[in-house]
Structures are given as structure tokens and as C-alpha cells.
Amino acid sequence: MQLIRAEKLVKTYRAGEVDVPAVKGVDFSIDAKSFVAFVGPSGSGKSTLLNMIGCLDHPTSGRLSVLDTDVGGLNRRAAAEFRGLHIGFVFQEFNLIPVLTVYENIEYPLIMVQDWPAQKRRKQIMRLLESVDMLEQAHKRPDQISGGQKQRVAVARALATDPQLVLADEPTANLDHDTAYRIIELMKRMRDELGTTFVFSTHDPKIMGEAEIIFTLDDGRLHSSPGKAEVVHA
């Protein structure tokens, strides 16, 4: 089952009087429950592509379908609702809310986005805390835990609302190699346990090898990764 499908996808930014193409007509599709990486150097268009898949940005032209929804046509409110219902996000700099504890950070989307009842919330949060091995730190604030722990909390937060898709933009860029590896392993394990599709971007060659499917971007264009037998649809 195809979860994401892009056809002739183009994104061009306007910088003053100049058009700056970020994504230059890419076609790809991603199946449900995949563990996919977009790789490429800085400025290759990875983040732009993830932003469009995550309904944070609109394509300039082309068609982008996520969960059979043409997300390019969603307005601000509909896009927010779509994200809240179907997509989780993991950021490079963790982006946890500093005034909330680990527990409350995971709880945040369940309150502010989906309004889950308290008992159901608690059950879900405890399950996720256990999955990411953060039960002991549940009542600590983000500034009281390490970078790796923060990213584990961020993964748990991204999975809190049971999304079908988690997008992670350079989730390991701020972590040392071992920690980065453990985060990728955690994400893969969560995919296995929950069946959630993970799509992440990275420029770290050691990490990209953990992906099951790799799309290589270069100057806004998509190339297949030569080292991966599972590379598809590019």
C-alpha cells in the first residue's frame, strides 16, 4: 500500500527577485510501514521534501499525495488538522517544550492536538515511556536530560497520537555516533512494534546505512542509492 506518492514535485522559493529551485520535479512513492531515508548533502532539498510531505510547506507544482490526500491543496487549518491526525515529527534540535516535563511533553499533542481523555492519555504515555526507556526520567524537564534522551522523548512525542507516518529531519545530527545509532534503532523498533512508517533525512553515511530504503537527493533531484538493493520507486 502506497502511503506517499509524489509526481513531478517542484518547490521553488523566491529570494528577492530571484527564484531559487529547491526541489526540481521529483517522482517517488513510499509504502506503508517502510523505514526510509532521504540522504544528500546540505541544500540538496531533503528538508524541503520532508516539509512538503509533512504539510508544513506547499509544492510549487506537481502532485503530492499522503494517505490518499492531496496535501498540496490543504489550507493552513486543514494542514494542521491533517498533521495532528496522521503525522508525527522528530526535529534535529529535539524541540521539546522546556517548561514541560518529559511526561508532559509526550502528553502535549494528546491534549492540545487530539484531546484524549485523561486515563487513555496516561496509558499511552506510560507505554511510550517504557518503549523509549524513559520511565525513570518521566518527571524531569528537558534541561535535566541528555541529548540522546531528549531525542528519545521526541520520538515518543511523535508517536503519541498513533500517527501512520513519522517524519524526522536530521534526527541524529546533534548526537554522537553511538547515540545516533541507538535513536535510529529505536525508530526502527517502533516501526516494527507499531507499524508506523518512518521517513527521515540524514547526511551521515553511517546512519543512512540503517535505512531500509534510501532516496538520494542531489541539487533538488532524486537519484537511487547504488548501495541498497531495497531502493525502489526512485
Next chain:
Amino acid sequence: MLNVLKIALRNLARFGRRTLLTSTLITLGIVSVLLFVAIAGSFKAMMIGQFTDAVLGHIEVHRKGYVASIDTLPLNLNMQPAMVARVEQALAKLEAVEAYSTRVKLGAMFSNFTETTSIRVNGVDPGKEVATTPLLPGRIVEGSKQGPVLKRGEILIPLLLARGMKVKVGDTIVLVATNRDGSVNGKTFTVRAVLESVSGPSGRDGYIHIEDARDLLRMKDAEVSEIAIRLKDPAQLDRVYAQLSKTLTGFAGKSGNAAMAGKGGGAGLEVHTWADLSPFASIARMIDLLTLFIKIMLVSIVLVSIMNVMVMAVYERIREIGTISAIGTPPRKILSLFLAEGLLLGAGGTALGTVIALALIYALNVWKITFDFGQQHGLVLTPTIRAADVAIIAVMVVIVALLASLQPAWKASRMDPVTALGHV
């Protein structure tokens, strides 16, 4: 909503110093305004009380045209007995009226057998006068304050006159007056007491018994120059004034018209509140205006403070706004989050300011601060504030706090998540 408030509260705590500074500013503003309103209100009420309780009463009824000529105390504009009876009947039906006093006012020559000067005299029924202007006995500075304030053959004279004419309590003086027909009559009086003067109209008048006044003026009928009325509750002034004006216009129906009724007139009668008769009314209005101005200043302070804080809060948390927006928080919830922060700032500052202000008002009442006003000395300041005033000011500040947060909150809710997430 409770969760939004909880997160808003934590955000305020997170920027503790700034929150404290802004709350302090709002608190100080609230304290200043409530104290000012209480003290100015107390000062105003006290001054009004001095006029109404010592001389004027709350409302006065005269024959039409009398007030316009009041400087000459025209005897030909006295109310005739039938007219007085009608007014008394009307007053009897008004529950809000506590007492009233019929007065005969006249201008006379005052002689101590050596020198002569002019004096304005009120002929009054002592019992009714004291019931209507209860501060009258308190104005006695020489002579006994005990017993009846006035008997027939006695006179209360103002302090300045007593000093100028070198007259003491117990001395005999002569009043000489010209009646309506132009004939002159004289009558001796014993000085019963000397009165402290009061600022404003009739504040330096003497007092004699109303029957003595009629004898002196050789009145055949029980004429009255004015009827002073005291209300049980001064706050009912406007209502009673309107009711009395309407009633007296009704009595006069034949000659009364709408315009006259609007001025409290009719049936050849005029109805005036103390404010119409005393120049202090304009000072009272100035106090009200000053209070309004101070309130506007407070609102401005709150508006600028909250706007400043909320604009900074949005600017400093752009990445955070990007994050919560990216994970699907609806724009309306982002809006409500920042509005809640402004609301809590406003409500917190207001609550604290109100508590401090009420405590200070209580302390001022305990300390009994005195001041002088005109020739009145040692007046005790008794600041009070109505619950309605506190509520209005508090609600006003909270609403302004919300309004001030609206623009920054709106900006936050409309922020593009990609731009926000990329903000450094």
C-alpha cells in the same frame, strides 16, 4: 481550556523575572488607582457631607424664581402656606425622605448697640433643622452644644461676625429687618452660640427661630422661603429629585410644562439638588474627571506592559511556536495559549493589586489621617471604595490585558511553521 491555562501559567513562570516586573507594574497601577478612587471619593463625600449635612440638605424646594434672586433674599418670592402644604404632602409620601426643614430667609441689620452690620438670617424650626442638617450643633464653637440648639428669642451667629462685632455668648443684640411692604421692624435676641463658618452658600448665615423671623417680618401667614430636605440615602438623590420634581409638577399641572419639569420646576416651584446650589459641585465634577483620567492612565500602562511582554514572548518563542504548530496544534489553540498568558498576567496583577489596595485602604481608616478643608479643621480621612468600583476597575484591566495580548497571540497563531522552525 484548563490545560491551556496550565501551560500558559508555566510559560509565565519560565520567564519569571519579566512576569514579575510586568505583574508588579500592573499591581502598582491597580493599587494607585484604587487608592486614588477611595481617597478622592472619601474627600468628595466628606466635602459634600459638609455642605449637605451642615447647611443645604440634599434637596431644596423654592418658589419659582427665588434661586435666581437668592442674593437679595426676596420676601415676595416666599412660598405661601397652601404651597408649603402641598410640598409637605408630597414629602410625606416619599419613603426616601428622612427629614425636612422649612426656613424663612431674610437679610437684616445686626446691631450690638454700638456698631451695626448686615447679616443673613435663617428662621428655622430648631428640631426640624437639626434633623435635616445634623452637623449644625457641631458647628457651635462658643456656647453649649447641649440642649436645644435654639429657643425663641435666641440667635446663633457666625464666628466672623461675632469677632468683628465683639459679641459673646449671652450678649443681647438687635436685628432690624424690612418686611415685604417696606416697613421696618426690630427685635432683640440673646446670642445662644457662635457658629463655625462653612464654605459655600449660607455658610455664614445666622439662625433664629422661625416664629421670631415671622414676627420680625410681621408675616400674617406662615410663609416659607425654602424647604431643605434630607434623604435617608444620599445615593438616592437623582431618583428622589426626579420623583419630587414630577410630583410637584403634577400639583402644578395647570402651568407646568415639560421644560419646567425637566428643570425640576412646576406649579411655581423649583426643585434643586445641593449640586445646583453649591459651587463645590464643579469641584466634585473635577474630582470625577481626575479619577477618570487616572483610570485611563492605568489602562494605558496595562496595555503597553502586556503588549510589550506578549510581543517579546512571541518573538522569543518562535521556534517553540513552530514546533507546536508542526505537530498539529490548531491555530485557535495557539491563539488561546498566548491569550491565556496575557489573561493570567492581567488577572494576577489585578488580584494582587486589589488585595494590597484594600489592605492599604483599611490601614488608612485605622490610622485616621486628618486634614483641613477651608475653615474646617481636623477632618478625618475615611477612604472607602464601592465593591462595584473595584469590580469595574478589575474587569477593565483584565479585558485590556486580553486585548493587549490579542495582536501578539494572533501573530503567533498565524506563524508559518517552516519559517518559525528555521528561526535562529
